[in-house]
Amino acid sequence: MMAGTLQYILNDSITEGNEGSGRSAAAPRDIELLDAYSRAVTSVVDLVGPTVVSIRVRVPAVNKGAGRLPREWRRPYGAPEDGSGELQEGAGSGVIIAPDGYILTNDHVVADAREILVTLVDDRMFNAELVGRDPATDLALIHVSGEVLPAATLGDSTALRAGQLVIALGNPLGFSNTVSAGVVSALGRSMRSPSGRLIEQVIQSDVALNPGNSGGPLVDSRGLVVGINSAIIKPAQGISLAIPVNTAKFVIGEILGHGKVRRPHLGIEARVRPISRRSQRVLGHPSSTVIEVLRLQKDGPARRSGLISGDLIHAVNGEPVSSMDDLHRYLGTRTPGTTFTLGVVRGARQLQIPIVSAEQR
Numbered sequence: 001m002m003a004g005t006l007q008y009i010l011n012d013s014i015t016e017g018n019e020g021s022g023r024s025a026a027a028p029r030d031i032e033l034l035d036a037y038s039r040a041v042t043s044v045v046d047l048v049g050p051t052v053v054s055i056r057v058r059v060p061a062v063n064k065g066a067g068r069l070p071r072e073w074r075r076p077y078g079a080p081e082d083g084s085g086e087l088q089e090g091a092g093s094g095v096i097i098a099p100d101g102y103i104l105t106n107d108h109v110v111a112d113a114r115e116i117l118v119t120l121v122d123d124r125m126f127n128a129e130l131v132g133r134d135p136a137t138d139l140a141l142i143h144v145s146g147e148v149l150p151a152a153t154l155g156d157s158t159a160l161r162a163g164q165l166v167i168a169l170g171n172p173l174g175f176s177n178t179v180s181a182g183v184v185s186a187l188g189r190s191m192r193s194p195s196g197r198l199i200e201q202v203i204q205s206d207v208a209l210n211p212g213n214s215g216g217p218l219v220d221s222r223g224l225v226v227g228i229n230s231a232i233i234k235p236a237q238g239i240s241l242a243i244p245v246n247t248a249k250f251v252i253g254e255i256l257g258h259g260k261v262r263r264p265h266l267g268i269e270a271r272v273r274p275i276s277r278r279s280q281r282v283l284g285h286p287s288s289t290v291i292e293v294l295r296l297q298k299d300g301p302a303r304r305s306g307l308i309s310g311d312l313i314h315a316v317n318g319e320p321v322s323s324m325d326d327l328h329r330y331l332g333t334r335t336p337g338t339t340f341t342l343g344v345v346r347g348a349r350q351l352q353i354p355i356v357s358a359e360q361r
Contacts, residue, residue: 102143104252107138156226198328202230266357275290
């Protein structure tokens with residue numbers, strides 16, 4: 001029965017006006033649309049494909065960085081599976097962003113790598129050096145020397161719209177030069193980086209990704225890189241996440257200009273603390289939680305400003321904050337050395353405490 005059904009489908013697909021089947025071949029307009037879609041994808045592959053690289057790394061098997069490698073694509077390099085040897089090997093993808101050899105990838109691909117090997121689509125191989133990492137956004141920049149390389153063009157992720165065609169290129173599960181296409185499912189998502197920090201404005205798509213796609217580009221129909229593929233949601237079907245290219249532009253600029261991403265910090269350890277409805281009304285606070293200071297870094301900005309353990313932070317420069325994510329979000333838009341005013345509750349008193357942020361180290 002299966003064979004008959006298959007034969008029916010095959011015959012029906014090539015028979016035009018077949019009276020016995022009661023069906024007709026695809027309308028010319030449908031064929032034209034399909035061809036237009038195919039041309040859009042293939043033209044992007046022709047343009048961007050040469051800029052996509054395979055990255056292989058060797059990391060200490062007993063190092064915490066090795067534990068961050070997805071188990072599906074990590075394997076020992078001259079070491080038993082239990083990690084008792086010296087090194088283990090992992091793989092990912094990257095995209096060349098400058099002809100002089102700068103390559104953008106995920107931080108979790110190259111974190112703690114002792115060796116980084118880059119392979120181009122034409123099978124040329126290079127040893128790469130790490131230029132800089134930003135665990136907070138799961139992005140990293142590596143560099144290969146001695147060649148003029150094809151480079152991709154970075155686009156504008158703020159111009160994306162839900163439903164827009166996007167194409168992912170990379171090396172999933174060791175299958176090099178793999179292409180998958182889909183649409184932008186949603187914008188403005190957030191996810192946790194491996195370091196635990198919240199990444200904002202993440203792009204959600206239904207593009208098929210697998211371990212090894214990490215670090216590869218997400219590209220629009222014009223061949224512009226709009227995101228860096230970073231994560232999948234395993235229990236789900238067709239939910240893939242990419243870090244927006246505008247975030248990557250900021251990280252690239254900071255790494256090339258300063259060797260790292262500079263972020264302000266206050267020097268506190270804190271937790272979310274619930275407050276009563278009465279306290280909400282008194283403070284004019286929109287949330288039922290505030291930030292409780294647990295510990296202060298020695299000689300840190302918070303200690304120097306007079307903040308003490310047990311203080312409850314509910315606002316920064318008059319803007320309500322109810323979690324460490326809110327605080328990180330606010331600080332992330334400022335530079336180190338900026339002065340803030342913290343709205344604090346200490347016992348029965350409300351205080352306004354000025355604090356000068358320091359560079360996070």
